[in-house]
Amino acid sequence: MSIPAALMTGPTVLEPVVGKTDEMIVNLGPQHPATHGVLQIVLGVDGERVTRAVPHIGFLHRNHEKIEESRSYAQVIPYLDRMDYVSGLQNELPYCLAVEDLAGLEVPERAKYIRTAMFEFNRIISHLVWVGTYMLDLGAITPFLYAFRDREMALDIIERTTGGRMLPNYFTFGGVRRDVHPKFWQDLLDFLDYFEKVVPEYETLTVDAPVFQARSVGVGLLSQELAVNHGISGPNLRASGVAHDLRKDQPYDAYPELDFSVITRDEGDVWARSKVRMDEIYQSIDLIRQCAELAPRSGPYLARGRVKIEAGEQRYRAAEISRGQLGVYIHSDGGTGPYRSKHRSPSFVNLQIIPDLFIGQKFSDVIAILGSIDIVLGEVDR
Amino acid sequence: MSTEAAINLEDLPTLRQQTICGEKVYQLEDPTAYRQLCERLLAAGYDFPQCLSGVDMEYGLRTVLHLRRLSDQAELTLWLDVPYDRPHVPSVSDLWGGVDWHEREAYDLVGIHYDGHEDLRRILLEDHWTIHPLQRRYDTGGYLIPDWQAKPWPDWDAIAKEKEEAARKAAEAAEKRAAAAKAKAAKAVKPKEGEGGAKKPPLSEVKKTSDQVAKPKAAQTADDLTKIKGIGAHYVALLKEQGITRFEQLANLSDDEAKRLEEKMNFKDRIAREQWREQARALQEGKS
Known part of the structure; x- marks a missing residue:
């Protein structure tokens, strides 16, 4: 059986259905600020109700996976930063974990804590971008200014150690590429002391605000079964009442040593997804403090060793980044670089759910639902 | 079950x-x-x-x-x-x-x-694209590599056999080397003789078996610890460092010893939670 020609050239334009009230076709994107990148969603609208939704992605496609075939293991890491440019550091980790597993590298204790603290710190930055841009989508400008003010301070701390703000190229297999800035831990703690006091401000402006609640409670319901079956991960899954968090279920780096519990909510609506992210900011603050307390202040930060991976070896490793499960599948042919590396980006999978979430909803809720999934198009299209 | x-x-x-x-x-x-x-x-x-x-x-x-x-x-x-x-x-x-x-x-x-996929269309590339870029016959520019040839379909039975053979050979070489090392220790006066007795295995085998050489006794009777749920290749290596290579050793761990082991290796009550000792006991009984 071959693929019918009709399937090879897809319908980028829907044909409107003529009925009692005529269906209207609305193009959301690809050039729309609320799609956080270049995403096109073709919507069929009957009055105020959404009847159909067809997402089109690929506008930012660069085919990292083909490029990585001709790179060595170390040369792949800078490309990972560019997948999800909001949380660059987090993107590097699953790949490093996979290569470490394959090559049998042991990460020094100190590097584990540095990586975990950086990982959680990046989660705060990523959630700040989410809260700012999401509120902007919904018409509130103030949280955006607040969020970017604080994000700037956080990025400065990352820049002091890694040299990069959004594209740090810092983690590597066996540890981290260079030592942290001498004041790194103190900077972190100082920032957290300040930041902890302003998070309640965000809450007042978002999850606690009656205006936001009116737009979010009961909107975009995602059931537990649907979420699991569609491979949804991260805050979206946990807001539907599934306590799945790879930091707990498949702990890596320093997470086995840290004390925390998985944040879940049972509502499964837009508000619950927002609330889970807000709570995760508090959780990250706590986790970074624990790291700062437990981390050794001296010792090696990088394991020295040769990366030699036998032909036929393969590994899938995943980590819980701010958007969900970021996985890397590496297949080795014994060469100096990955024969094939596939990136399972959380936004790519989470975005599949939008037709299910959109259909039957009010047209004005579309943006509220789309923003609550928290997608980064650089990661969707890779 | x-x-x-x-x-x-x-x-x-x-x-x-x-x-x-x-x-x-x-x-x-x-x-x-x-x-x-x-x-x-x-x-x-x-x-x-x-x-x-x-x-x-x-x-x-x-x-x-x-x-x-x-x-x-x-x-x-x-x-x-x-x-x-x-x-x-x-x-x-x-x-x-x-x-x-x-x-x-x-x-x-x-x-x-x-x-059977209900909407099998191109997703990342444009609809009119003609090639599948991740196929190895195309280079990074998307051009056909001129003399690209498909490999023959692998004979999986033969490969499995080969793997087994290689593992067996590596174990044998390790045994030989261990014996040679013993002989060398015994005849400390004539150290060269013992070394000449064992053929030097290729470099890849030395790398594989160097751990086993260090503990020749354990190598002879090592069990496949990965059969225990919760133990992967990484933990096998860690356990080996602590001298544990057999089910029996795991099964006979006392609570104190298990705790010490966990502390040393950052397991954090995995042994009890995943019931390593019970699993090891069952496997040990199944073996004997």
């Missing part, structure tokens, strides 16, 4: 099982069997689709499916190899909604056709 045993694998043609890097892998060549196995795995509780990737193996195209069971976090990998001239794989997007776009991506970039 583990759920693993409840999955019927008997009647599936071309099914091979192996463990790579501590992960269970089911390897298949028959598309119908792939679909059947997927249905059974879903029934056995593998509810979370993690990832589906297409890989060009240079003799054919491979679909790699990674599943997870949320109830106990068990992970599983499926391989299905199909030839270039018939790249058809039954779609499993009706079983797990989450592989829908992954299948579209594998079709788009690798060129595997997923039969």
Whole structure:
């Protein structure tokens, strides 16, 4: 059986259905600020109700996976930063974990804590971008200014150690590429002391605000079964009442040593997804403090060793980044670089759910639902 | 009884099982069997689709499916190899909604056709694109590599045999070296003789067996600790550092010893939680 020609050239334009009230076709994107990148969603609208939704992605496609075939293991890491440019550091980790597993590298204790603290710190930055841009989508400008003010301070701390703000190229297999800035831990703690006091401000402006609640409670319901079956991960899954968090279920780096519990909510609506992210900011603050307390202040930060991976070896490793499960599948042919590396980006999978979430909803809720999934198009299209 | 045993694998043609890097892998060549196995795995509780990737193996195209069971976090990998001239794989997007776009991506970039997928269109590239760029016959520019040749289909039985043979040879070489080392120690006056007795194995084997050489006694009777659920290749290496290579040793750990071991190796009450000792005891009894 071959693929019918009709399937090879897809319908980028829907044909409107003529009925009692005529269906209207609305193009959301690809050039729309609320799609956080270049995403096109073709919507069929009957009055105020959404009847159909067809997402089109690929506008930012660069085919990292083909490029990585001709790179060595170390040369792949800078490309990972560019997948999800909001949380660059987090993107590097699953790949490093996979290569470490394959090559049998042991990460020094100190590097584990540095990586975990950086990982959680990046989660705060990523959630700040989410809260700012999401509120902007919904018409509130103030949280955006607040969020970017604080994000700037956080990025400065990352820049002091890694040299990069959004594209740090810092983690590597066996540890981290260079030592942290001498004041790194103190900077972190100082920032957290300040930041902890302003998070309640965000809450007042978002999850606690009656205006936001009116737009979010009961909107975009995602059931537990649907979420699991569609491979949804991260805050979206946990807001539907599934306590799945790879930091707990498949702990890596320093997470086995840290004390925390998985944040879940049972509502499964837009508000619950927002609330889970807000709570995760508090959780990250706590986790970074624990790291700062437990981390050794001296010792090696990088394991020295040769990366030699036998032909036929393969590994899938995943980590819980701010958007969900970021996985890397590496297949080795014994060469100096990955024969094939596939990136399972959380936004790519989470975005599949939008037709299910959109259909039957009010047209004005579309943006509220789309923003609550928290997608980064650089990661969707890779 | 583990759920693993409840999955019927008997009647599936071309099914091979192996463990790579501590992960269970089911390897298949028959598309119908792939679909059947997927249905059974879903029934056995593998509810979370993690990832589906297409890989060009240079003799054919491979679909790699990674599943997870949320109830106990068990992970599983499926391989299905199909030839270039018939790249058809039954779609499993009706079983797990989450592989829908992954299948579209594998079709788009690798060129595997997923039969039964309700919307199999290109997803990342434009609709009018003609090539599948992740196939090895194309270079990074998207041009055909002029003298590219497909490899012959691998003889999996022979490969499995070869692997076994290599493992056996490595173990033998380790034994020989251990014996030679012993002899060397005994005849400390004439150290050269003992060394000449054992043939120097190639470098790759030395690397593999150097750990075993250090502890020759353990190497002779080492058990496959990865059979214990919760222990992967990484933990086997860690345990070996502590001198534990057999089920018996694990089974006979006292509470204090287990605690000390956990502290040393950062396990954090894994031994009790995953019942390593009980599992080891059962395996030990099964062996003897």
